Amino acid sequence: MQHTLKPMAASVSLVALAACETTGAGSTAITETVQTSLGTVRGEIVTEGDVSAYIYKGIPYAAPPIGSLRWKAPQPPAAWAGTRDATEWPNRCPQGESSMGAGGPISEDCLYVNVVTTAETADAGQPVMVFFHGGGLTSGTGNSTTYNHPKLPSQGVVTVSVNSRLGPIGYLAHPELTAEGPGSGNFGTMDLTASLEWVKNNISAFGGDPDNVTIFGESGGGYKVISQMSTPAASDLFDKAIVQSGSALVSSDMARAEAGGKSLQASLGASNLAEMRAASWQDVIAATEGAEFRPSIVVDGSVIPAPVREQFETGTHNKVPLIVGANAGESMLQTSVPDMANVHATSGGDTWTYNFTHLPIGWKEEEGCVAFHGLELTYVFGAVPNGLESRTTQFLARGGGCSIGVPEHDEVDFKVADEASKIWASFAENGDPSVPGLVDWPQYSESNDVYLDIGDPMTVKSGIAASYTAPPERD
The missing domain is CATH 3.40.50.1820 (Alpha/Beta hydrolase fold, catalytic domain)
Known part of the structure; x- marks a missing residue:
């Protein structure tokens, strides 16, 4: 499902400008133009690791x-x-x-x-x-x-x-x-x-x-x-929704x-x-x-x-298909997840729930460090290690009992980021977050209290409310 844009490839619909400029770290940015309903915009190419995008x-x-x-x-x-x-x-x-x-x-x-x-x-x-x-x-x-x-x-x-x-x-x-x-x-x-x-x-x-169109937001x-x-x-104006660590109704x-x-x-x-x-x-x-x-x-x-x-x-x-969940360390927000899931599912809405439990290896070894508020964003957007280095993540890490400074990370973090972004993209594509060969994520209902534990490995479990009150298992 992954698409990698070649930085030097010309696009049929995006009219390439003549200028090509080199940015820091040896990456090449090619400015491109798109005609919108109000006028033409000129963007650029951004490259992170082995993926590029306009x-x-x-x-x-x-x-x-x-x-x-x-x-x-x-x-x-x-x-x-x-x-x-x-x-x-x-x-x-x-x-x-x-x-x-x-x-x-x-x-x-x-x-x-x-x-x-x-x-x-x-x-x-x-x-x-x-x-x-x-x-x-x-x-x-x-x-x-x-x-x-x-x-x-x-x-x-x-x-x-x-x-x-x-x-x-x-x-x-x-x-x-x-x-x-x-x-x-x-x-x-x-x-x-x-x-x-x-x-x-x-x-x-x-x-x-x-x-x-899928709308999604955090906190x-x-x-x-x-x-x-x-x-x-x-x-x-939209067809699906994801509420990440959101609010009560x-x-x-x-x-x-x-x-x-x-x-x-x-x-x-x-x-x-x-x-x-x-x-x-x-x-x-x-x-x-x-x-x-x-x-x-x-x-x-x-x-x-x-x-x-x-x-x-x-x-x-x-009423659109909905994913709702929170992170393992968000005790103040977690009661809203089963409540929203119950209300949406009972009214006939397709519903999936999750608990994000993954921690980078450098934080996993710290006593009292938990998957804090906002941590899942780094993985959903696939922004490893960039997201871990951001001032926002560092600010929120304090509240999760984690040390300040970029944590040690390894191939598992890149794996979780790849899998989480695949799951979010699958839901956006067809309204089903299941990904063949990765995870079969069943819908939540009052009689089928299932959720996805987002970690390594991705695991379907039962009891979303209890999962937030019990400390997450560490691998």
Whole structure:
């Protein structure tokens, strides 16, 4: 199933530019152009190990939500003349500074996607995997070498990473916003839907199939996946979903959300919505420190027509095949996995569950080190050893009882990364994560409480809830 793009190969659908440039470590990057519905973009080739892919950074999927467009539904982006450079990370959306690190400057002009593909022709029809980054709806970015690594695309999929509005810029509800129209509290949710609309209209130019789209996300990104499963506007924009270490099926009623918005207004010292819009994004973010504001999916009767749990329990959500799981060391998140699996399966949705237990050999030998929050991303994206070296992984390692510094890794890590990315790609391709010769992963149901233990070897076991309360077995 793996596809390796030869760095010097000309593509039928991707018009090669004359220039060829050499980057560090002896790798060669060949810039390539793609015609989207709004204009031409020029990306480059990224090579990691024995796999290469085209990457296109910072493609706009909506107009910059600045000035009068702050706290408005995303608007269509403007077309451009000439060729747009797509070789630099776009802006991150407004957020506080984090020790986890990220790529790109911060600006409200941040509604961009990054695309990675190994497809050689526009009619390749490869499955599409759209990734929503984590960060608890308050931080993070899709601008990551892990999320845009060529390994997962080399399994025959096109990946898209999304930047969307966060925190009070993306999830503010306020009585004046409610009076303006639908969407109060759900601007970030609407951004994600707009990114999926861009995929529907443009991904075929990158060799992707617009009618075979999987959305997946980790942590806060898993909650973003839930938001898209709960908004009717996204009902025909994706076909499968993966929630990795996500949230419970929770949402906020409008009264509580508006109270949080008014608390933010008071902390900002603004007398009305107009003054809030005139404030700098830095001041808006800073005002959260003194406010009772928590970003959430907000039940506004339109974007989110009913509480999330109610939608899932009644089967009125966007019911698509779903993988849901967490990592062995995530005690605070693990109760949501069997709950979501039960609710989705009971409503008639195809469901699979997993517990990620693998650790690199250097951490496996440490007392108290467990598969911590976010560790599976390195393996799902096939980003060994890059993902282990990232500041985000190093930051999260502290919480997992693991030492700081790149752990010793071996061929087993590359094996697990290859297998995990194959499984995710198989699910994206046909809605079944089983891979012949690797693993036969049965569906979860109330009467068949099975899950995949993602480690070495990949093993199907029973009792997903108990697996999170018992310490993982070490090989």
